[in-house]
Amino acid sequence: MESDRPRPIGRGAKVRTAVHAATLAELVDKGYAALSVENVAQRAGVHKTTVYRRWKDRESLLTDALTEHVATDIPIPDTGAIETDLRALARSLVQSFTSPAGQAILAAMFTGAAHLPEIASARRHVFHDRLTRATPVVTRAVERGELPSGTDPAELLKTLAAPIYLRLLITAEPIDEETADRTVRITLAAARSGALRPPQTP
Structure with missing residues (x-):
């Protein structure tokens, strides 16, 4: 008789x-509420230990998986x-978060269980990791x-992402490559004008 245990x-x-x-x-498939280590282990073919x-x-498993997925995708x-x-x-961001996996990630991080401290912590970690990885672009x-000295990488990247997330999470407007390209034009105009430098201390 074959064992029901997952094969290593x-x-x-x-x-x-x-x-x-x-x-x-x-x-x-099931959403955050039904996510369990036991089900993940069974699907992965490993023991839960x-x-x-x-x-x-x-929560730590979800944070790690989301961070790795966003970094790869x-x-x-x-x-x-x-x-x-x-x-x-910007185009990769649009493509990723309009996919089934991306939609599930957004739902986990911003709806339903999004108010839970562990989800808020995962969200902060994922986006902090994202900004850190993308800083060299700026x-x-x-x-x-190509950009003024002192341009703030984090502000530039937030300016790039904000219109996309607005459509994904607030207005539910369709987004595509043209949406991505428009956000690039807006972001570059702001950066080149010096608007994305840190505020000067009096």
């Missing part, structure tokens, strides 16, 4: 990848020019002389 799939990076994929699949050795609870470009870098970044542009 290996260790290290392979386990992490499988568990991350299973976490997102559970999130897409294997999961608990790496993540202390479902929205890679940081280096095209050699700020306009094409920002266009690639600093390289400043070094090349």
Whole structure:
């Protein structure tokens, strides 16, 4: 008689990848409320003790899986020019968050259980990681002389993302590559005017 226990799939990076994929699949299929370490482990083909050795609870597992997914699904470009870098970044953002996985991630982070402290913490971690990873896009542009010295990378990246998230989360307007390209034009105009420098201390 075959055992009902999951078969081991290996260790290290392979386990992490499988568990991350299973976490997102559970999130897409069942939502955050039904997300459990046991179901993730079963879907990933590992024992739940294997999961608990790496993540202390479902919140830390979800945070890690979301951070890794966003980092992978929205890679940081280096095209050699700020306009094409920002266009690639904005288009990837649109493509990622209009996919089924992206919609499930947005639902987990901004609706339903979004008021829970652990979800708020996961959201802050994911977006902080995102800004940190994308900062070189702006600093390289400043070094090349494409943007004014002192341009604040975080402010520029927030300016880029804000119109996209407004449509995704507030107005429910359709978004596409033209939406992404328009946000790039607006962001670059603001940055080149010096509006995205930190405020001067009197």
